[in-house]
Amino acid sequence: MEQIKHRLSSRLQVDTEFGSFLGDTRIRLLEAIDRHGSISQAAKAVPLSYKAAWDAIDAMNNLADQPLVLRSTGGKNGGGTQLTEHGRKTIALYRALEAEYQSALDRLSAGLNDGQTSDFQQFRQLLRRMSMNTSARNQFAGHIVGLREGHVDFEVRLKLDDQNELVAVITRESAETLGLVIGMEISALVKSSSVLLLTDRNIRTTARNRLWGEITRIHDGPVNSEITLVLPGGRSVCAVVTHDSVASLGLAVGEQACAIFKASAVILCLYH
Structure with missing residues (x-):
């Protein structure tokens, strides 16, 4: 009987000590942003939902030592998005690592086809340990x-x-x-439900953490709204508040707000 030839195809995921950072989908999103200069067009090209694309950008900017993406505020079809030079270098590094990764898998496949199944099993176990998911919205x-x-x-x-x-x-x-x-x-994790929003700088609160930023996105759900603030330096924080709170605080894209949450x-x- 002819021996089946095994070939492993690479799908590189880059993890930092703080969790998952880059993968094929996020890299393709960055490349699409560089081509289109628009988050909505880039999301369609990947494809991703508009919200999922923004979530990915927020996560990457929060974990990177420098922002990968810069944005200007606007509605769902407004504003602009562009890569930083650091973002372009990150793409180039990822693609280079991906090529090396595929080369290593090709060599491993050759060994597997020679009967070295134990090496393959060990490698597969290693890949299973490479990522960690968390339900906390803010990382x-x-x-x-x-x-x-x-x-x-x-x-x-x-x-x-x-x-x-x-x-x-x-x-x-x-x-x-x-x-x-x-x-x-x-790494610090904070659930979006633990984050409160303020707009009045004179209000005093016992919450130790206060992060001021600009509202860049309001995603309305059936009951609550998800509010994203971009902080000075490019990081972001997400809060989930009721529709009544959005109205009473006058929250709107482009306005300043403060995300507060307890140290606990x-x-x-x-x-x-």
Whole structure:
């Protein structure tokens, strides 16, 4: 009987210590943005829904050390979107890695066809461990710049960029498990339902985290609206609020708003 020849086709996914960062769909989205200069046209070209495309851009900009995409505000069919030079370099790096990845898979396939099935099984197990999904809508990457130990809890200050910091409060046991030290890179997760919005700078609140930004997107659902703020530096934060809150606060694309959330609402994650 003729031996079946196996060939593995590559679908590269690039993960950082903070979780999934780049994959084929996101790279094609970036390439389409570079061609069209429009998020709506790029989303159709991939294809992705308009909302899914924006979500992907927000995630990439939040995890990258520099923004990959710049945008100007506008309605669903308005505004403009363009890649930064860092975004173009990221695409080039991904495509180069993809070529090397396919070359390695071709060599592995040749070994598999020679009967080296154990190598193939080990490689497949490795690929299964390459990604982690989370239901938290907001994911930030940063460095620990402050640790304050209490009797029960630890307060952790996380620097996102030159203009924004987060504060998290976790248990002593969690801090010991994570092995937190100043300068460590770590990820912070915040559910969109834990984020409240304010527009009045004079209102005082006990929430430790306050992130001011520009509203770039309002996605209306049956009951609630998903509001996306872009922070200085290109990162974004998402909040889910009721339609009544949108109306009472006068939330609109292009307006300034503040995302607030408690330090206890921040979950810290360390990826090995």
